[in-house]
Amino acid sequence: MEYRTFRDGIRLSRLGMGVMRLPVLEQNNARIDEEKAMKLIECCMDAGVNYYDTAYIYHGGRSEEFLGRALAKYPRDTYYVADKYNFQAEADYRKQFGEQLDRLQMDRIDFYLLHGIQDHFVDEMLANGCIAYFDAKKKEGRIRYLGFSFHGSAQTLHRLLKLYPWDFVQIQLNYYDWYCGDAKELYEILREADIPVMVMEPVHGGLLAAPVKEAAEALRALDADVSLASWAMRWVKSLDQVQVVLSGMSAREQIEDNIHTFSGEAALTKEEQEAIERAARAQFDSISVACTGCRYCCPNCPQELDIPFLLEQYNKAKMGGAWRIRALKDMPQEKQPASCIGCGACTEHCPQEFAVFEYMRELQEMLEKL
Numbered sequence: 001m002e003y004r005t006f007r008d009g010i011r012l013s014r015l016g017m018g019v020m021r022l023p024v025l026e027q028n029n030a031r032i033d034e035e036k037a038m039k040l041i042e043c044c045m046d047a048g049v050n051y052y053d054t055a056y057i058y059h060g061g062r063s064e065e066f067l068g069r070a071l072a073k074y075p076r077d078t079y080y081v082a083d084k085y086n087f088q089a090e091a092d093y094r095k096q097f098g099e100q101l102d103r104l105q106m107d108r109i110d111f112y113l114l115h116g117i118q119d120h121f122v123d124e125m126l127a128n129g130c131i132a133y134f135d136a137k138k139k140e141g142r143i144r145y146l147g148f149s150f151h152g153s154a155q156t157l158h159r160l161l162k163l164y165p166w167d168f169v170q171i172q173l174n175y176y177d178w179y180c181g182d183a184k185e186l187y188e189i190l191r192e193a194d195i196p197v198m199v200m201e202p203v204h205g206g207l208l209a210a211p212v213k214e215a216a217e218a219l220r221a222l223d224a225d226v227s228l229a230s231w232a233m234r235w236v237k238s239l240d241q242v243q244v245v246l247s248g249m250s251a252r253e254q255i256e257d258n259i260h261t262f263s264g265e266a267a268l269t270k271e272e273q274e275a276i277e278r279a280a281r282a283q284f285d286s287i288s289v290a291c292t293g294c295r296y297c298c299p300n301c302p303q304e305l306d307i308p309f310l311l312e313q314y315n316k317a318k319m320g321g322a323w324r325i326r327a328l329k330d331m332p333q334e335k336q337p338a339s340c341i342g343c344g345a346c347t348e349h350c351p352q353e354f355a356v357f358e359y360m361r362e363l364q365e366m367l368e369k370l
């Protein structure tokens with residue numbers, strides 16, 4: 001297992017176990033299959049994984065209690081627990097933090113994060129005083145390192161970095177979001193600030209383990225014997241600022257594949273980098289609208305919709321999940337995709353003849369389900 005020094009002499013395994021995807025008994029009530037899950041934690045500990053990431057809301061609130069029990073048999077200084085304050089689930093941070101220590105049966109949390117910050121609730125969360133409270137807990141020794149996980153904009157990230165001397169930040173980072181989304185911009189901001197990066201979604205929720213045919217072919221041409229997911233893991237761990245790569249491992253084979261990937265420092269060759277970028281672009285082309293932002297369509301829209309902006313939101317939702325465009329719901333009704341009357345004027349003036357009204361309809365359907 002590869003390790004990298006964090007600070008204070010702490011050596012973190014570069015592969016971290018994200019317990020969000022532990023096997024469950026019944027999908028609907030999210031009950032953990034404890035027998036199988038215990039074996040997976042043992043397998044990780046045996047392989048030298050020492051970073052375990054849980055959260056208040058995982059598995060319907062049962063994750064922390066399970067993880068605490070699973071790790072109780074190991075000496076406390078052989079693993080590190082990361083846990084998170086979820087503002088949207090329970091705004092009362094005192095109550096939530098107390099519950100978390102109880103559930104974990106621990107007197108401290110090693111890595112504590114404000115959970116999944118997004119632009120649409122950041123103001124409300126910051127106004128409630130949670131940072132000052134968690135800073136006090138850090139000084140008491142109940143929290144060792146304080147950070148946040150993030151799904152917001154570059155602008156909000158800059159703002160957060162000015163507010164507090166964070167010990168680490170967790171972002172969604174994978175080759176797909178790097179080449180086709182905003183991951184590179186967020187990573188560069190953190191690198192400039194010299195803040196260690198914890199990575200979530202290195203395989204983009206499984207997408208890069210089973211990408212579209214063209215993407216898979218680009219990677220298989222390099223080496224047909226390794227898994228497609230391993231390319232995503234190798235790519236992300238090759239970034240200098242990356243401290244821990246979290247993987248939501250739910251099966252032994254997955255753990256073994258990751259352990260193999262994290263057992264050698266082999267740098268990616270230029271040819272491998274290029275193939276990975278090709279795979280990302282092939283994946284993007286398969287699900288997104290390649291709007292160039294030329295705006296030829298805009299003056300012709302009777303509803304005065306910002307068509308390229310809405311298509312960008314469409315791409316974001318298709319790539320990362322509809323929840324990423326929740327802020328659209330707060331826009332004036334007349335600016336939302338539902339205002340499209342399907343007149344087709346945009347398509348007539350679009351050099352690429354995109355059937356914009358169909359994308360608007362799909363975008364609206366995604367918004368309605370949020």
Ligand code: SF4
Nearest residue numbers: 301340341343344346
């Ligand atoms: S189809 Fe919709 S988006 Fe396109 S011009 Fe007409 S109203 Fe505007």
Ligand code: SF4
Nearest residue numbers: 291292294295297350
């Ligand atoms: S004309 Fe077509 S490519 Fe240009 S902004 Fe409008 S939808 Fe995008």
